[in-house]
Amino acid sequence: xxxxxxxxxxxxxxxxxxxxxxxxxxxxxxxxxxxxxxxxxxxxxxxxxxxxxxxxxxxxxxxxxxxxxxxxxxxxxxxxxxxxxxxxxxxxxxxxxxxxxxxxxxxxxxxxxxxxxxxxxxxxxxxxxxxxxxxxxxxxxxxxxxxxxxxxxxxxxxxxxxxxxxxxxxxxxxxxxxxxxxxxxxxxxxxxxxxxxxxxxxxxxxxxxxxx
Amino acid sequence: xxxxxxxxxxxxxxxxxxxxxxxxxxxxxxxxxxxxxxxxxxxxxxxxxxxxxxxxxxxxxxxxxxxxxxxxxxxxxxxxxxxxxxxxxxxxxxxxxxxxxxxxxxxxxxxxxxxxxxxxxxxxxxxxxxxxxxxxxxxxxxxxxxxxxxxxxxxxxxxxxxxxxxxxxxxxxxxxxxxxxxxxxxxxxxxxxxxxxxxxxxxxxxxxxxxxxxxxxxxxxxxxxxxxxxxxxxxxxxxxxxxxxxxxxxxxxxxxxxxxxxxxxxxxxxxxxxxxxxxxxxxxxxxxxxxxxxxxxxxxxxxxxxxxxxxxxxxxxxxxxxxxxxxxxxxxxxxxxxxxxxxxxxxxxxxxxxxxxxxxxxxxxxxxxxxxxxxxxxxxxxxxxxxxxxxxxxxxxxxxxxxxxxxxxxxxxxxxxxxxxxxxxxxxxxxxxxxxxxxxxxxxxxxxxxxxxxxxxxxxx
Numbered sequence: 015x016x017x018x019x020x021x022x023x024x025x026x027x028x029x030x031x032x033x034x035x036x037x038x039x040x041x042x043x044x045x046x047x048x049x050x051x052x053x054x055x056x057x058x059x060x061x062x063x064x065x066x067x068x069x070x071x072x073x074x075x076x077x078x079x080x081x082x083x084x085x086x087x088x089x090x091x092x093x094x095x096x097x098x099x100x101x102x103x104x105x106x107x108x109x110x111x112x113x114x115x116x117x118x119x120x121x122x123x124x125x126x127x128x129x130x131x132x133x134x135x136x137x138x139x140x141x142x143x144x145x146x147x148x149x150x151x152x153x154x155x156x157x158x159x160x161x162x163x164x165x166x167x168x169x170x171x172x173x174x175x176x177x178x179x180x181x182x183x184x185x186x187x188x189x190x191x192x193x194x195x196x197x198x199x200x201x202x203x204x205x206x207x208x209x210x211x212x213x214x215x216x217x218x219x220x221x222x223x224x225x226x
Numbered sequence: 227x228x229x230x231x232x233x234x235x236x237x238x239x240x241x242x243x244x245x246x247x248x249x250x251x252x253x254x255x256x257x258x259x260x261x262x263x264x265x266x267x268x269x270x271x272x273x274x275x276x277x278x279x280x281x282x283x284x285x286x287x288x289x290x291x292x293x294x295x296x297x298x299x300x301x302x303x304x305x306x307x308x309x310x311x312x313x314x315x316x317x318x319x320x321x322x323x324x325x326x327x328x329x330x331x332x333x334x335x336x337x338x339x340x341x342x343x344x345x346x347x348x349x350x351x352x353x354x355x356x357x358x359x360x361x362x363x364x365x366x367x368x369x370x371x372x373x374x375x376x377x378x379x380x381x382x383x384x385x386x387x388x389x390x391x392x393x394x395x396x397x398x399x400x401x402x403x404x405x406x407x408x409x410x411x412x413x414x415x416x417x418x419x420x421x422x423x424x425x426x427x428x429x430x431x432x433x434x435x436x437x438x439x440x441x442x443x444x445x446x447x448x449x450x451x452x453x454x455x456x457x458x459x460x461x462x463x464x465x466x467x468x469x470x471x472x473x474x475x476x477x478x479x480x481x482x483x484x485x486x487x488x489x490x491x492x493x494x495x496x497x498x499x500x501x502x503x504x505x506x507x508x509x510x511x512x513x514x515x516x517x518x519x520x521x522x523x524x525x526x527x528x529x530x531x532x533x534x535x536x537x538x539x540x541x542x543x544x545x546x547x548x549x550x551x552x553x554x555x556x557x558x559x560x561x562x563x564x565x566x567x568x569x570x571x572x573x574x575x576x577x578x579x580x581x582x583x584x585x586x587x588x589x590x591x592x593x594x595x596x597x598x599x600x601x602x603x604x605x606x607x608x609x610x611x612x613x614x615x616x617x618x619x620x621x622x623x624x625x626x627x628x629x630x631x632x633x634x635x636x637x638x639x640x641x642x643x644x645x646x647x648x649x650x651x652x653x654x655x656x657x658x659x660x661x662x663x664x665x666x667x668x669x670x671x672x673x674x675x676x677x678x679x680x681x682x683x684x685x686x687x
């Protein structure tokens with residue numbers, strides 16, 4: 015069975031059932047951007063080295079957000095690094111991920127009026143099973159029931175960095191759980207370590223940015 | 227050789243979106259400096275300077291123009307978002323960077339406390355039924371909630387606030403000059419600029435050590451170098467422009483206020499803390515005093531504290547990430563995207579110190595002297611950084627920019643420090659001594675200072 019893109023899974027884990035984000039949008043966007051880069055890197059489309067990010071294979075991975083990044087990286091002549099591309103992708107990844115989830119029927123756009131006056135649009139889950147599926151690999155890895163593959167380790171690392179561990183409903187102390195999630199990513203491949211570490215740093219830098 | 231212009235030369239990549247223009251940079255510097263800053267400390271500067279606040283502000287501006295020139299040189303050499311901590315660390319050596327960061331930490335940590343105290347005193351003159359200490363708690367609480375909620379100053383809001391402050395200033399100047407023309411106050415004179423009866427260099431430089439407070443914040447512009455549309459050259463230009471603009475505004479307002487002071491002799495002997503508002507009352511009546519005090523409260527207590535919080539958070543984050551301060555200060559709340567620990571530390575410190583200072587008659591004086599002491603020491607090291615980086619290491623032939631100007635700037639600042647408040651000098655020395663001990667402790671613990679601030683990690687931690 016084809017698994018949904020990493021950023022779709024992360025989006026679902028990082029929102030509650032009513033569509034409310036569990037973390038600040040700037041943190042969320044950086045996490046989703048990291049997921050897009052990891053999707054491409056783990057699919058052998060990108061190589062991230064100290065010399066910068068480069069394209070290995072320009073064939074589609076079947077995800078509009080990830081596929082649209084490849085031509086951008088191909089056009090870049092300065093071999094920008096992971097941090098640059100994470101910030102670049104983060105500019106619009108949140109809206110694009112949400113729209114693709116709506117198009118796929120995973121989310122429903124619902125408009126209500128608050129206090130009978132203010133219009134508010136939420137993107138609610140169509141079926142809770144999609145979140146359960148997104149969480150299952152991470153839960154199994156944390157509980158030690160399954161050996162995580164690189165993709166699962168990447169998702170664990172991003173869930174840990176975004177501190178949305180409560181969505182896993184594992185009943186463990188948060189600090190311990192986040193430590194375990196990060197640990198899984200650190201034991202994984204170099205690219206997972208690098209991207210997760212970069213997202214972590216950029217989230218901190220966004221928190222102390224002068225303007226946003 | 228082309229000036230080093232790119233963060234990429236330091237192994238970093240251009241991370242922040244370049245989108246802040248010259249006007250935005252100048253406005254950011256002005257909001258940090260507060261164009262109406264002398265409203266709050268006018269009486270103090272007037273009494274300390276022997277009734278020559280205009281001369282005091284002019285000397286302060288000139289001294290800091292030299293500092294801005296050194297900033298521009300270091301920003302050009304190291305176009306990284308940081309502070310004097312970064313420049314001294316890279317320009318001289320990491321341990322010097324640590325001690326410089328430690329010195330300016332005194333400024334950054336205490337600045338919010340002073341802002342809250344001044345805002346509380348200002349609003350207390352309008353609503354005296356609520357005591358200063360209660361206002362202080364209200365200001366700290368409101369700002370802490372705003373900061374913890376992740377509400378940040380926007381470029382647009384910065385402009386709106388600056389325009390509002392300038393409008394109040396224009397109102398004071400128009401009403402003040404009109405009042406002087408009508409014969410209220412004293413007739414125009416050069417005494418606020420130079421009074422041979424009271425003049426002495428130590429006196430004026432002692433006053434500069436207080437007045438320089440109004441200019442602090444121009445250095446905050448350097449935090450935006452990676453977002454600047456014109457790079458480091460534009461940041462240097464913005465610093466100069468902001469300083470000159472602020473200097474002109476400060477000189478204009480203190481000149482008019484000095485001519486309107488109702489009891490100049492009494493103010494020379496003792497600052498009441500409300501001298502500017504008393505002058506505003508002479509000019510336009512009670513309503514103008516209320517407008518100016520409310521403007522002071524809002525600009526110091528809300529606008530300026532928001533940017534001050536960003537500055538202190540960034541410095542704490544940078545030093546903690548470099549393992550030079552406890553690591554909990556580098557932790558941020560992912561949920562709200564705010565440096566929660568740094569925010570709470572500043573709030574606690576502001577409450578404790580602010581309540582104590584509100585009980586002291588010289589609270590504002592002492593706090594501002596301490597803040598200035600930290601900043602002045604850091605600025606002196608900045609000048610040294612320019613000389614070491616360009617002349618000693620780089621063998622620069624441009625001796626005017628890289629040796630003479632830093633030396634002049636340094637000499638003025640040293641003279642200001644020598645003539646500053648004795649208690650501030652003592653506390654400043656103790657603070658630096660503690661910093662030296664912490665540095666020693668870092669070496670003993672095998673954590674000698676290295677600079678990594680605002681860099682993407684080489685590998686995940």
